[in-house]
Every structure is written in structure tokens, then in C-alpha cells.
Amino acid sequence: MAANDEPIGQAPDLPWPDVTQDSSGRLIEAAVDAFAERGYHATTTRDIATRVGLSPAALYVHFPSKLALLTQISRLGHEAALELVMKSMEGRPDPLSRLQAVIGAFASWHAEHHLVARVVQHELSALADDDRRAVIALRQQIERTVQQLLEDGVAAGEMEVGDPRAVARALLSLSVDVARWYDPRGNETPDGIGTLYADLATRMVRAPHPRRP
């Protein structure tokens, strides 16, 4: 809730490496700030360029349009999230521990990179059809990965999940929504949120307690 009082204008901690040292990277940071503050449609290329001390003409050297900036942010953000999901599972021996690692990392990531995540979520409909389809394909890869973990866990007798597709979506939805309410000035840390959400995910997929009526 208080996240909406957050001061805007500071550089977000972007979830991809090595692009922030040049003008192109600084423009992406400024675009994330501007889109998070006022929304994509209400932001102009001049707003973005001004934030990094460039002219609109200088922006066009790097990005042909405001949409090109949004597309790049959305693509980089989704690729980073997918890579995080795949890497978080490495070395985990069974479906349940893989699920805990994925949800812990995914929830924590949405706290740490909440501005980028907000922009990417809110402005999906502004993308060109092909770019939106590409981004949706990346999301579906993440969803299918989690769904597969649930199916593997059920097959291994570790989990009890009635509808793996719906529960996979709920698990990811819970984590994605962290970006909406997370406030870096609050008491929660990305790590703490990751730990709590890995535990909640465990509870959501395990067989219900025998005391259940």
C-alpha cells in the first residue's frame, strides 16, 4: 500500500547486468522510473530524455521510439526472470526443494526489482502484437516449469495438487504481486519475503494436515 508513496526518480536496481553504464542503459533506467510513476501512455520521450540530461533527439540515437524502450525493458525483464527460475533449481534434488527454490527466488526478485516488474506487468497491452506474444511465451515457459514441478511432485508422492496448472499460476501470481505492494522503506527484505513465500508454497502443495475436517 505505502509503496505508492514511494519517491520516484531514483535509479531502480535493474535485474540485468552491464547495460547501465552507457546512455542506453541510463535511458532504460529513466524509462522505468517514468513509466512506473505516470504510466507508459502519459510519458513522453522528452520526459525520459530529460531525466538523464539528454535531448529527445539524443534518445532517438539509442531507441527509435518510446515503444522500443518499453519493449526492451519488457524483454530484458522477462528473460531475466526466466533465467532466474531455471538457475534457482540447479542442484536441488527433488521437486519440492526445486519448487521452494523457484518460488523463494521469484518472490524475492519481485521485491528487489519491483519498479521494473510493475512496468512490465502494467504495460503489457502497449506492446506490439509480436513482442507481446514473445513475452507471453516467456511467461508460459515459467508457468510450465512450475506446473511440471507440481506434476513431478505429485508423481513422486511428495505433493497433493488437484489442478497443477491453476496452482502453478497461483504460486507465481502470489510472487508477482509482491512488486505491487513492496516498499523498500518498510520492514520487509527481499530475502525475508523469499523465505516466507517458499514456506507458503510448501504448505500450498503438500497434502493437507490430517486434522482437516
Add this chain to the structure above:
Amino acid sequence: MAANDEPIGQAPDLPWPDVTQDSSGRLIEAAVDAFAERGYHATTTRDIATRVGLSPAALYVHFPSKLALLTQISRLGHEAALELVMKSMEGRPDPLSRLQAVIGAFASWHAEHHLVARVVQHELSALADDDRRAVIALRQQIERTVQQLLEDGVAAGEMEVGDPRAVARALLSLSVDVARWYDPRGNETPDGIGTLYADLATRMVRAPHPRRP
């Protein structure tokens, strides 16, 4: 995801009664559509008036500004959500069955009224300070109600919850995010989502399965 392809322009099913038959109610519906489509900042009062065949001047007879419309949508939406939460608990004998009723109703409501919920979530920062504070107070009432249910359930030995405040927020966050991804053209129904989420909530607050490592 596909929710972003949803055709805009149809009247949303508003979560409050008896205001949609007059111009004022039709303007609110049109504002919800317009804000959901392009965001508050990029929408003009002319956009809204045009959607219901009125002039901007006729809009001002009902609402002094675009902000007054957003404020009314936000206030009515939050009041309806709080009322839903309080009514859903009536007649439920114990904390766990009250929690199931609250989360089931709250999740289902966010599917049914997903356009209103999206607008209210996205545009909280656009409200005037006093109005935002009033809305945040309504949210806090909902959060405290759920937190109290968890504390009661722990006290009654029905639940095991380490941090009732954080888990209450997670339970509500899971339900709120339904509004982001829900697509009325998909296979899910508001009722089906409510049933699933009441079950997930039950699992999240119950003592973990004894098989836990």
C-alpha cells in the same frame, strides 16, 4: 496474461448497486473502462464523456474533475470490498471457516470486478493525499480483519502461522492479483477461483504436514 487482449469498451460489472442507471453511473462505468485501457493520466474527461455520448461540459455537471471520478471509483470499490469481507464471515462458527469464506469471497470478487480492481490498484498514487489515506485506512481494516482471524485461529489451535501480519498480507495479495490475470473469456469462473483460493488459504495457515523434512 491474455487478459490484456480483452476488448475494452464494454460496461464492467460494477461491485456496487444502483448507480448505473443514470448519467453519473454511466460516467463511472466509462471512466473504469477508459482508465483500465490507457491509465488514468493518459485519459481525458473528453474520452470519458464521449464514451457515453455526453459533452465534457455535461460530465462536469456530475463530477468536477477526472480526479473526482477516480476518487469515487476508488472509494466505492474499497467500501464494497470491505463490506464483502465483513458479510462473508457472518454465521461462520470458527476462525478457519471464517478465513475460508473471506478469501473465497475476496478472490472471487477480484475476478468478477477485475476492471474496477485494476483501476483502483494501479491509480492509488493519483489520489489526493486525504483520499488516498481514507482508502488505505479501508485496506488496513481488511488486513487487520484477516490478521485477527489468523491470530484467533492460532489461539484456538486451529492454525500455525509464524507471522500473522505477513501471512494476512500474502493471502490478500494472492486474491488481489486475480484482477491482473483474470480473463472472462478463459476457462476459470469467479466461483471456481474462490473455491480454489479458499483451499489454498486453508493449506497456507494449517500446521505443515508431519512428513516435512
